[in-house]
Amino acid sequence: MNLKFKNKKITGILTVLPENEIKFEDEIDNYAFSKSQSMKLKLIMGYDKRRVVTEGTTISDLCVFGLNHLFENDLLDKNDIDAMVLVSQSPDYFIPSTSHVIHGRLDLKKDMVCLDTSQACSGYPIGIMQAFDLLEQEEINKVVVLNADIYSQKVSKQDRGSRPLTGDGASITIVENDSSNKTIYGSINTNGKGAEALIIPAGGFKMPSSEKTAELTTDSKGNTRSLDHLVMKGDDVFNFVQKEVPPMIENILNKAGKKKEDIDYYMFHQPNKFMLKKLADKMGIPYEKMPHNVVENFGNANSVSTPTNITFNLGEQLTKESMLICLAGFGAGLSWSSLLLEMGDLDFCNMIDYKN
Incomplete structure (x- = not known):
């Protein structure tokens, strides 16, 4: 579905990442692979280090920490917030909504909208x-x-397909009205028939967690996990991305009357280095215009990987100049989305470490 917006802008982006860092080599003995095979996997996929929360830390902790940072540094006035949208699949509770938990912890005004949306x-x-x-x-x-997720808590220690790339984090993006009358182009697509390509089978009302769902089994590729853990069908996800993302980007460029070379940067979700390089090759986009270095430095924190990509690779630039940027996300759902917009002269665009 194609969407169009006017008179809107992003004015600031902050990424909040846990201080706790795990290196690929720290967990290499957990995987049913020889050391040489694991190191080859590291090179191809871009595994190195990732940021994960310590036990007991939740997404509300990360978000509250980040918002307090903005309040304390006069980058955001809490009384100016009219609405809050939380995008996460790692809620603090089933009930209440985590945006309301954050609202209460920060003592925000009552005259505002708080929404949670479950997107990956x-x-x-x-x-x-x-x-x-x-x-x-x-x-x-x-x-x-x-945007906030702590998927590391739901990935098996013996899953070499998902564990080495899974990170945690949160981001805060400020969105406001704009008088420039510039058009922003968007796209959202869904294929629920592929829902099982990325899934945590147990833990919800369909299959409540139990002793049985916690039992570990080993699949044909040597990954050991339970029904309470994340299951990713890597080949299905790779094929989905290669098939669906290029035409989505081609479509949004056509709607905007732009060519591939007109775009300054393609700031995409960061599943792993291998997938992004293959995607860039298929789309005919230079690697330098589609950064692919987030997983090797921080891990893939779900939807947080996109703003992490922005703050890590373009942070200082975006506070000084304006660029034409194409954003895209793709994964669980199955779902894929994109935005084409001018972004720049931001009030802030940086990363901070979460401290317990």
Whole structure:
């Protein structure tokens, strides 16, 4: 589905990453692979180090820490927040919504909207588009979009397909009205028939967690996990990305009347280095225009990987100049989304470490 927005802009992006860092070699003995095979996997996929939370840390902790940082440094006035959108699949609780937990912990004003949306890897563009829609209301002038996930808590230590790339984190994106009358192009796509390509089978109401769901089994590729753990069908996900993302980007460029070379950067979700390089090759985009270095430095924190990509690779530049950027997310759902917009002259665009 194609979407279009006017008079909207992003004015700041902050990424919050746990201080706790794990290196690939620290867990290499957990995998049913020889050391030489594991090191080859590291090189191809771009595994190195990742940031993960310590036990007991939740997404509300990460978001509250980041928002307090903005308040304390006069980068955001809490009384100016008219709406908050939280994009996550790692809620603190089933009930209440985690955005309400964050609202209460920060003592925000009562006259505001708080929404939770359950989106995975495609969630950054989707959260921004939800903010754009909220800004159509006369009394809403500033929306905070929170992306946060702690998937590391749901990945088996013996899963070499998912464990080495899974990271945790949160991001805060400020979205406001703009008088420039520039058009922003968006796209959201869904294929629920592929839902089992990325899934945690147990833990919800369909299959509550139990002693049985916690039993470990080993698959044909040597990955040992339980039904309470994340299951990723890597080949299915790879094929989905290669098939669906290029035509989505071609479509959004056509809608905007732009050519591939007109785009300054393609800031995409970061599943792993191998997948992104193959995607860039298929789309005919230079690697330097599609950064692919997030997983090897921080891990893949679901929808947080996109703003991490932005703050890590373009942080200082985006506070000084404006660029034409294509955002894209793709993954669990199956879902894939994109945005094409001018971004720049931001009030802030940086990363901070979460400290317990």
